[in-house]
Amino acid sequence: MGTAINWRDSYFASKDRIVLTNAEVRVPGVRVLAHHLMTSSIAPLQAHYHEDCFEFTLIYDGSFIFQAQDQNYKASGGDIFVAYPNEVHSTSQFPLFHGEFYWLQLDCRPEEGFLFLQEDAARDLIQRLQDIRRHLIKLDTDEPFSYLRQAFGLAVNGMSPYLTASYLVLFLNLLSSLSMKQQSVSKEIYQALNYIFDHIETEITMEQLAACSNLSVPQFKVKFKKEIGISPRSFVNTQKIEVAKQLLLEGMSKTETALQLGFNTSSYFAAVFKKYTYSTPSEFVKRYRG
Numbered sequence: 462m463g464t465a466i467n468w469r470d471s472y473f474a475s476k477d478r479i480v481l482t483n484a485e486v487r488v489p490g491v492r493v494l495a496h497h498l499m500t501s502s503i504a505p506l507q508a509h510y511h512e513d514c515f516e517f518t519l520i521y522d523g524s525f526i527f528q529a530q531d532q533n534y535k536a537s538g539g540d541i542f543v544a545y546p547n548e549v550h551s552t553s554q555f556p557l558f559h560g561e562f563y564w565l566q567l568d569c570r571p572e573e574g575f576l577f578l579q580e581d582a583a584r585d586l587i588q589r590l591q592d593i594r595r596h597l598i599k600l601d602t603d604e605p606f607s608y609l610r611q612a613f614g615l616a617v618n619g620m621s622p623y624l625t626a627s628y629l630v631l632f633l634n635l636l637s638s639l640s641m642k643q644q645s646v647s648k649e650i651y652q653a654l655n656y657i658f659d660h661i662e663t664e665i666t667m668e669q670l671a672a673c674s675n676l677s678v679p680q681f682k683v684k685f686k687k688e689i690g691i692s693p694r695s696f697v698n699t700q701k702i703e704v705a706k707q708l709l710l711e712g713m714s715k716t717e718t719a720l721q722l723g724f725n726t727s728s729y730f731a732a733v734f735k736k737y738t739y740s741t742p743s744e745f746v747k748r749y750r751g
Contacts, residue, residue, distance in 0.1 A: 465549040468509035470495070470566070479617060487622035488629065490575040490583075493566035494616055499523070499559050504739060508551040515567045515590060516544040517636065519609055523560015524691045524699060527596070528553040534597045537691045541598040541605070541636065559736075563609050565629070576633075577626045586630070589637040598640050605639070608632035649674040650688045653681070657697055661704055664723035665697050702737045705730070710749060715742045 470493045473480040480495040492514055518527075524537040529550040536542045538560075544550045546569045569591065575583035600606075612628035615621065646654070653670045660669075670693055671681035685693045701722045708718045719730035734742050 465508040465510055467512050481616050486616045486625060488576060488626045490568050491629065492568050494613055496563050496613055498561045506552045508549050510547050510549045511544065511566055513546050513568060513570050515546055515569055516564060518542040518562055518564040519606060521561040521563065521606060524695065525560065526552055529596055536597055537689060539600050541600065543593060543596050543598065563613060565609065576630055577623055578630065586633060590633065593637065593640045595640055598636065600639060605632055605635050608635065646688055649676055650685055653685065657700060661700055662722055667693060698733055699737060702734055705734060706745065709742055709746050
C-alpha cells in the first residue's frame with residue numbers, strides 16, 4: 462500500500478466537485494463537508510488517514526471499493542463507508558468511476574461548542590460515534606442523505622452555521638442508530654443475484670433477471686437499485702469485469718475474454734472494462750504483471 466499520508470483537504474470548487482473546510486462551514490468540529498458528482502473515472506485514492514478525524518462517505522449513486530485494515534468494502538448507492546480517526550484507508554488499486562457521493566470529516570477531539578452542542582450532549586454523541594463497529598453501513602431510509610444534503614446546501618450558500626449544525630446532528634444521531642441494524646436482501650433480489658453469479662459467463666438480460674424474480678422489468682429495476690444501491694446492469698458489468706481481470710491475468714486474450722463473458726464484441730468489452738477500471742485490458746495486465 463506504500464506510506465500513508467496525513468490527508469488534509471483544502472477548499473475547492475468546480476462544476477462537479479465542491480470541498481468546504483471549517484472556514485466555510487463555520488461549525489465547530491467539522492473539518493470538511495464536500496460533494497462530488499463523477500462523470501468519468503479517476504485514479505485510485507492512495508493510502509491516507511485523517512488525524513483525529515472521522516470520515517463518513519455517503520454513496521448516493523454508483524459503486525466504489527474502499528480498503529481499510531487490509532479488507533475491501535464495496536459501497537454502493539445507499540451505503541455509508543466509515544473511516545475511523547487515524548485509520549489508514551484507500552481504494553487500493555481500484556479507481557473511482559462514475560457516481561455521486563458526499564463526505565463529512567468530523568474532528569473527534571472534544572472541544573467547546575462541538576456542533577454547537579452543550580458539553581454533555583457533545584460528549585455523548587462522540588462516544589456513540591466511537592462505538593460504531595462497522596466500516597460499511599447499509600441504509601433502509603433516505604433520511605441520512607436528506608439531512609446531509611440539507612447541511613451541505615446551507616453551508617455552500619453561506620447560510621446560518623447553526624442551522625447547518627442542526628442537520629449534521631440529525632444525520633449523526635441517525636447514523637449511530639442505523640449502525641446497529643443489519644440489512645437483508647429480499648427473496649426476489651436474492652434470486653436475481655444467484656442467477657447473475659450462476660450465469661456470469663453468459664449474456665444476461667433484464668428480462669431474464671426480472672423473470673427469475675417474478676417481477677416486471679420496471680419493478681425489478683426499481684427494487685434492485687433500492688436494495689443493492691446500483692442499477693442491475695451496472696452490477697452485472699461490475700461482476701463480469703472482476704471475472705475478466707482474473708481471466709486476463711491467467712493469459713486469456715482480450716477477444717477470448719470478451720467471448721467467454723458474453724460480450725458481443727471485443728471493442729465493447731474493452732470500453733466497459735475501461736469504464737470500470739480506469740484502464741484498458743492490456744494496460745491492466747501490463748501494470749499487474751509489472
